[in-house]
Amino acid sequence: MRSILLTGATGLLGRDVLARLLAADARLHAFILVRDTSRWAIASRDLPHAERITPIVGDLCVDGLGLEPLVRHAVCRNVTGIVHLGADTTFSRPLAQARAVNTEGTRRVLEIAAECASPVRMAFVSTAFVSGRRVGFIREDEAEHAAGWANAYEQSKYEAEALVRSQANDWTILRSSTVVCDDVDGRVTQLNAVHRALQLYRNGLAAMMPGVAGSTVDAVTTSYVGRAVAELALSDKVSRKTVQLCAGASALPLDELLDITWERWALEPSWRRRGIPRPALADLSTYALFERSIEQVGDASLKRVARALSYFAPQLAMPKQFETTTADALLGAPAPVVRDFWIPMLDGLAAMHWRPEEKAA
Numbered sequence: 001m002r003s004i005l006l007t008g009a010t011g012l013l014g015r016d017v018l019a020r021l022l023a024a025d026a027r028l029h030a031f032i033l034v035r036d037t038s039r040w041a042i043a044s045r046d047l048p049h050a051e052r053i054t055p056i057v058g059d060l061c062v063d064g065l066g067l068e069p070l071v072r073h074a075v076c077r078n079v080t081g082i083v084h085l086g087a088d089t090t091f092s093r094p095l096a097q098a099r100a101v102n103t104e105g106t107r108r109v110l111e112i113a114a115e116c117a118s119p120v121r122m123a124f125v126s127t128a129f130v131s132g133r134r135v136g137f138i139r140e141d142e143a144e145h146a147a148g149w150a151n152a153y154e155q156s157k158y159e160a161e162a163l164v165r166s167q168a169n170d171w172t173i174l175r176s177s178t179v180v181c182d183d184v185d186g187r188v189t190q191l192n193a194v195h196r197a198l199q200l201y202r203n204g205l206a207a208m209m210p211g212v213a214g215s216t217v218d219a220v221t222t223s224y225v226g227r228a229v230a231e232l233a234l235s236d237k238v239s240r241k242t243v244q245l246c247a248g249a250s251a252l253p254l255d256e257l258l259d260i261t262w263e264r265w266a267l268e269p270s271w272r273r274r275g276i277p278r279p280a281l282a283d284l285s286t287y288a289l290f291e292r293s294i295e296q297v298g299d300a301s302l303k304r305v306a307r308a309l310s311y312f313a314p315q316l317a318m319p320k321q322f323e324t325t326t327a328d329a330l331l332g333a334p335a336p337v338v339r340d341f342w343i344p345m346l347d348g349l350a351a352m353h354w355r356p357e358e359k360a361a
């Protein structure tokens with residue numbers, strides 16, 4: 001048996017990655033860091049290969065990950081790979097809070113890696129949006145920039161990447177784009193900021209959307225990222241490499257995305273009757289004026305909407321294309337084309353998550 005330590009197993013991607021790793025290697029055992037055993041009990045329902053999983057109670061925010069000494073000893077004696085997915089993925093956190101989990105938590109995972117008896121591969125699941133406010137072509141090997149970030153989450157993950165590169169002997173960084181559905185069939189099990197923003201626009205609550213000529217939406221599915229992380233995290237082929245798990249060249253132009261989204265929603269007579277217009281695209285300075293006018297004269301709910309969007313929607317007006325050369329070569333195929341799963345994703349959202357809420361409203 002060989003053992004790994006995996007963090008974030010109760011999360012959207014972590015659970016998927018864990019299942020794939022265990023299915024791919026019958027001799028793999030996983031210690032998984034969980035801070036709440038009841039959440040793990042729910043997340044692990046129906047998870048195969050439970051006999052090869054050892055949940056260990058701990059917290060990324062506590063020194064030594066809060067592990068009991070005997071547990072820490074067992075981890076350090078046995079582990080040869082770490083797959084670190086645990087993170088605070090909320091875009092609106094203040095910087096100190098995002099850093100406490102994402103940056104300092106990664107530092108603590110690296111400390112465990114350094115204590116291990118055998119050489120350890122540290123696979124860090126990051127975000128393509130460490131590129132922050134950069135525009136243009138984002139290379140996979142781009143490690144540094146001075147453009148700043150759209151939110152504290154992006155910054156804390158950028159800082160964590162720098163720690164991984166400087167402190168781990170053997171590392172790989174796997175940067176995921178935004179996950180919007182489980183697979184190309186469009187099922188959505190976990191709602192995120194993109195879905196919430198779409199719902200605000202669907203309900204006509206925001207008249208403007210950040211966007212400029214060349215803006216695209218890069219998005220991926222859980223199954224693409226899960227498969228890629230499971231395949232690459234412990235592979236010798238990616239030692240000391242950064243790989244971008246993104247749609248890249250097959251991201252969807254924002255204008256086209258709005259066209260097909262409005263056309264799709266207009267097929268529902270009840271939505272069509274509401275006559276909700278497509279939002280106007282605005283560059284960042286115009287969008288900032290729009291936000292300011294809401295702060296000055298908007299009611300409380302409009303202010304809430306504007307603040308919710310402010311943490312990530314401006315990314316839409318910072319057009320970028322993510323390089324995926326290394327990912328495509330290693331995985332043998334590019335990520336699914338966004339255009340192909342966007343409509344199924346909209347249908348999945350409307351059917352599974354929105355209509356009951358809209359009816360209740």
Ligand SMILES: NC(=O)c1ccc[n+]([C@@H]2O[C@H](COP(=O)([O-])OP(=O)(O)OC[C@H]3O[C@@H](n4cnc5c(N)ncnc54)[C@H](OP(=O)(O)O)[C@@H]3O)[C@@H](O)[C@H]2O)c1
Nearest residue numbers: 008010011012013059060085086087089126127176178179
């Ligand atoms: N989903 C995406 O669109 C996306 C895109 C780019 C990158 N990523 C990256 O992929 C990774 C996984 O994302 P995800 O979407 O699966 O996230 P998620 O669903 O929000 O899950 C986050 C996981 O981190 C754990 N966690 C949070 N704070 C912790 C702490 N203090 N101590 C220990 N564990 C903690 C959570 O445990 P609890 O159950 O205890 O909360 C959960 O298991 C993250 O590193 C994220 O930055 C995700």
